Amino acid sequence: MPRHYAIVPAAGSGSRFGAEMPKQYLPLAGRPLIYHTLAALCRCPRIDRVWVVLSPDDGWWGDYDWRELGAKLETVFCGGATRAQSVANGLNAAQTAAADDDWMLVHDAARPCISQAMLAALCDELADDPVGGLLAVPVADTLKRADGEQRVAATEARDGLWQAQTPQMFRYGVLRRALAGQAGVTDEAGAIEALGLKPKLVRGDASNLKVTYPADLRLAELILQGKTEGESE
DSSP states (O other), X not given: OOOEEEEEXXXXXXXXXXXXXXXXXXXXXXXXXXXXXXXXXXXXXXXXXXXXXXXXXXXXXXXXXXXXXXXTEEEEOOOOSSHHHHHHHHHHHTTTTOOTTSEEEEOOTTOTTOOHHHHHHHHHHXXXXXXEEEEEEEOOSOEEEEOXXXXXXXXXXXXXXXXXXXXXXXXXXXXXXXXXXXXXXXXXXXXXXXXXXXXXXXXXXXXXXXXXXXXXXXXXXXXXXXXXXXXXX
């Protein structure tokens, strides 16, 4: 029976955030942001191991105690210049454990609010899928295409458009093949699509936000606080 593994690429600098340290280490609800991300994956009973892929010159990881996350977590300092390269390097690091038919969930370090319900829904929905897929939400806002002067060039129809989230879940062997030579893709689904395959969209939730700008930190904290209060009731 195929096993489930997870990779969290965390070698980025978070330059859009404008902080003095990579955003994955910024404080969120009393912990580094990435702690909440890794804790959710390590708590998931479906996932057997979690690889966090860090930059070779990461200077922050060692400042924190990660032992509470347990034996599932494995740290590898093999991050690349792009997300795709970091994921590919992480897949290489996992080759002694993962078989080609095993499932690999790739999750953004900056999505700390992923819930156990969303992880279970993704695994259940894709259990027998021939391709794999990803969490996503239908686009709700009106989309405008801008010209070179930042004026509206066109209004885009949003029918059938979805906003991709993570985790994105594919077979280990297929994902390794898809990412080979695809350093420029922005997510794993794009690499899978380049093979001529069609990933399945599994409906996620807006609470699974990606922390990109400073205002997102406060929203993520409120979401995490709500989850904690719900679990304690």
